[in-house]
Amino acid sequence: xxxxxxxxxxxxxxxxxxxxxxxxxxxxxxxxxxxxxxxxxxxxxxxxxxxxxxxxxxxxxxxxxxxxxxxxxxxxxxxxxxxxxxxxxxxxxxxxxxxxxxxxxxxxxxxxxxxxxxxxxxxxxxxxxxxxxxxxxxxxxxxxxxxxxxxxxxxxxxxxxxxxxxxxxxxxxxxxxxxxxxxxxxxxxxxxxxxxxxxxxxxxxxxxxxxxxxxxxxxxxxxxxxxxxxxxxxxxxxxxxxxxxxxxxxxxxxxxxxxxxxxxxxxxxxxxxxxxxxxxxxxxxxxxxxxxxxxxxxxxxx
Amino acid sequence: xxxxxxxxxxxxxxxxxxxxxxxxxxxxxxxxxxxxxxxxxxxxxxxxxxxxxxxxxxxxxxxxxxxxxxxxxxxxxxxxxxxxxxxxxxxxxxxxxxxxxxxxxxxxxxxxxxxxxxxxxxxxxxxxxxxxxxxxxxxxxxxxxxxxxxxxxxxxxxxxxxxxxxxxxxxxxxxxxxxxxxxxxxxxxxxxxxxxxxxxxxxxxxxxxxxxxxxxxxxxxxxxxxxxxxxxxxxxxxxxxxxxxxxxxxxxxxxxxxxxxxxxxxxxxxxxxxxxxxxxxxxxxxxxxxxxxxxxxxxxxx
Numbered sequence: 001x002x003x004x005x006x007x008x009x010x011x012x013x014x015x016x017x018x019x020x021x022x023x024x025x026x027x028x029x030x031x032x033x034x035x036x037x038x039x040x041x042x043x044x045x046x047x048x049x050x051x052x053x054x055x056x057x058x059x060x061x062x063x064x065x066x067x068x069x070x071x072x073x074x075x076x077x078x079x080x081x082x083x084x085x086x087x088x089x090x091x092x093x094x095x096x097x098x099x100x101x102x103x104x105x106x107x108x109x110x111x112x113x114x115x116x117x118x119x120x121x122x123x124x125x126x127x128x129x130x131x132x133x134x135x136x137x138x139x140x141x142x143x144x145x146x147x148x149x150x151x152x153x154x155x156x157x158x159x160x161x162x163x164x165x166x167x168x169x170x171x172x173x174x175x176x177x178x179x180x181x182x183x184x185x186x187x188x189x190x191x192x193x194x195x196x197x198x199x200x201x202x203x204x205x206x207x208x209x210x211x212x213x214x215x216x217x218x219x220x221x222x223x224x225x226x227x228x229x230x231x232x233x234x235x236x237x238x239x240x241x242x243x244x245x246x247x248x249x250x251x252x253x254x255x256x257x258x259x260x261x262x263x264x265x266x267x268x269x270x271x272x273x274x275x276x277x278x279x280x281x282x283x284x285x286x287x288x289x290x291x292x293x294x295x296x297x298x299x300x301x302x
Numbered sequence: 303x304x305x306x307x308x309x310x311x312x313x314x315x316x317x318x319x320x321x322x323x324x325x326x327x328x329x330x331x332x333x334x335x336x337x338x339x340x341x342x343x344x345x346x347x348x349x350x351x352x353x354x355x356x357x358x359x360x361x362x363x364x365x366x367x368x369x370x371x372x373x374x375x376x377x378x379x380x381x382x383x384x385x386x387x388x389x390x391x392x393x394x395x396x397x398x399x400x401x402x403x404x405x406x407x408x409x410x411x412x413x414x415x416x417x418x419x420x421x422x423x424x425x426x427x428x429x430x431x432x433x434x435x436x437x438x439x440x441x442x443x444x445x446x447x448x449x450x451x452x453x454x455x456x457x458x459x460x461x462x463x464x465x466x467x468x469x470x471x472x473x474x475x476x477x478x479x480x481x482x483x484x485x486x487x488x489x490x491x492x493x494x495x496x497x498x499x500x501x502x503x504x505x506x507x508x509x510x511x512x513x514x515x516x517x518x519x520x521x522x523x524x525x526x527x528x529x530x531x532x533x534x535x536x537x538x539x540x541x542x543x544x545x546x547x548x549x550x551x552x553x554x555x556x557x558x559x560x561x562x563x564x565x566x567x568x569x570x571x572x573x574x575x576x577x578x579x580x581x582x583x584x585x586x587x588x589x590x591x592x593x594x595x596x597x598x599x600x601x602x603x604x
Contacts, residue, residue, distance in 0.1 A: 034406035042560030053362075053377050057559065060355075060381065067521050070396040072563035075355050077379035079362065084558070094372040104336035104570055219369050253555040253568035256386070257359065258344030261374035266555035266568065268406055 029244055029271055037206075037250070037267040038084045039159060039238045041076070047162050049210070050174040050183075052079045078264070086204075086254040086265040087212070087233035092223040096230050099260035106203040106232070109146040111250035111269050112136075113243045117154035120186040124167055126153070127189035127214050133196065140246055145201040148250040152240045153186040155209040159238070167215050179218065187214030193225040204252060206234030206267070234265060243269055331546055331573055339508075339552070339569040340386045341461060341540045343378070349464050351512070352476040352485075354381045380566070388506075388556040388567040389514070389535035394525040398532050401562035408505040408534070411448040413552035413571050414438075415545045419456030422488040426469055428455070429491035429516050435498065442548055447503040450552040454542045455488040457511040461540070469517050481520065489516030495527040506554060508536030508569070536567060545571055
């Protein structure tokens with residue numbers, strides 16, 4: 001009976017396959033699920049950046065009309081830079097891409113999560129460091145070209161609490177009389193932003209706090225460093241706690257505002273089709289198994 | 303070389319595989335490319351639905367500031383239902399999903415394109431018929447569960463010409479004094495909408511004209527039929543001429559407006575990872591073969 005097994009197929013191949021499948025199943029995000037990394041915009045929960053015009057939804061129609069049993073329609077107004085939104089490169093870098101000019105290919109990429117939540121819990125002004133990135137690479141391998149890199153600070157837990165989220169509850173200005181920032185929340189250090197520019201080909205950088213630059217920033221240097229390289233930003237990203245460290249693909253699709261400097265973005269993540277990293281390899285394995293399987297079945301039948 | 307090929311694998315299998323791959327390569331959309339199926343919103347080209355508040359972008363800052371060499375920021379206002387936008391089920395069906403309630407999984411699905419462009423070119427009031435759908439199924443196989451179905455009328459070619467696109471240039475109302483519609487553009491027939499509800503499990507239906515219902519509609523019956531089933535609509539979809547008939551996956555990610563009846567949506571399509579058309583089917587086939595293969599091997603050994 002053992003003669004049905006082609007002798008070059010070894011048991012370790014199946015054990016290995018089992019391990020690969022088990023690794024895929026062990027992540028929080030399940031195959032086929034879509035992780036929504038977006039907060040809704042509404043008149044109550046959406047916190048504007050201090051000094052910015054607020055989001056406002058106005059109901060135009062909600063009920064029956066003479067011609068249709070039920071009709072809902074609204075209008076809304078908003079500034080571009082609060083809520084779960086994209087900073088297009090032009091936001092802080094003259095001549096770089098506005099939001100409608102970003103190549104669509106750059107809006108999709110391998111999702112990379114760098115976890116600094118323990119450090120941010122201990123220090124509201126924590127800034128992602130180059131060491132956080134090199135440690136990540138040591139543990140997980142190179143940051144893939146075209147990646148969307150998400151900094152996980154844990155600040156999503158504070159989203160509905162303006163004071164906890166921004167470190168300051170005021171809505172009209174974020175600078176004191178001396179021009180110093182009143183805000184406290186974690187961000188990215190200039191050195192880490194420079195490291196990303198020098199060592200990776202990421203398409204975008206996201207964070208689950210209010211800004212790429214940490215709360216005390218006044219000059220928004222990290223914005224300048226990244227956006228000057230046509231790397232877009234994603235701020236107030238939701239559910240980063242549920243994103244796996246690797247193995248997912250992220251889709252960050254902004255509203256296509258002509259000449260926009262950014263704006264509302266819908267971000268989702270799904271497990272990458274054929275598990276992380278070696279997706280093509282896995283497909284080759286299946287194809288090889290297909291050939292082997294057919295040969296076994298045909299031999300059994302004939 | 304031939305010695306590595308299990309002897310029961312016949313060359314016709316590879317010929318068939320080659321044909322499938324060739325069919326995939328013949329589409330306009332290339333592997334790895336992202337097709338943007340979205341028009342930009344701006345103050346000039348975005349045509350509002352007659353009677354609706356218009357889109358308006360206002361520049362808040364575009365230039366240097368005391369603290370940063372370059373800063374661009376804007377605010378905008380818009381109604382939900384023009385431009386490339388989503389009709390959430392609640393738009394025309396009481397109690398159905400509002401735009402923030404649609405399960406994210408429904409926003410991603412196999413893209414299906416039904417081409418009625420020749421008929422719409424001959425008749426501005428053409429309505430997709432059940433026969434158009436059954437003919438499509440005869441030629442291409444079943445419409446996959448969870449599909450996003452796009453009706454290709456060719457009206458995208460008229461997008462920048464309000465009169466040609468709507469069949470009427472007025473911006474203030476679309477009904478005449480007798481309550482009849484002044485509009486002319488192609489849409490979907492009530493019978494075709496009912497056929498989709500009865501025979502498929504599509505998640506959404508898109509069209510490259512101004513509405514799911516054709517121009518002369520006053521009661522928006524097609525909206526009611528589809529939205530009542532929690533099937534969302536996509537209107538003014540761009541670049542449907544470049545979408546393959548099958549073989550792509552579409553991502554329709556709307557702005558997440560709390561209690562919104564719809565709104566701006568960014569739609570992209572990419573060739574499905576595992577070749578065209580029956581990608582899921584193909585994967586199921588592999589999985590079934592894996593099970594069969596393992597059972598045969600175990601039977602052979604035990």
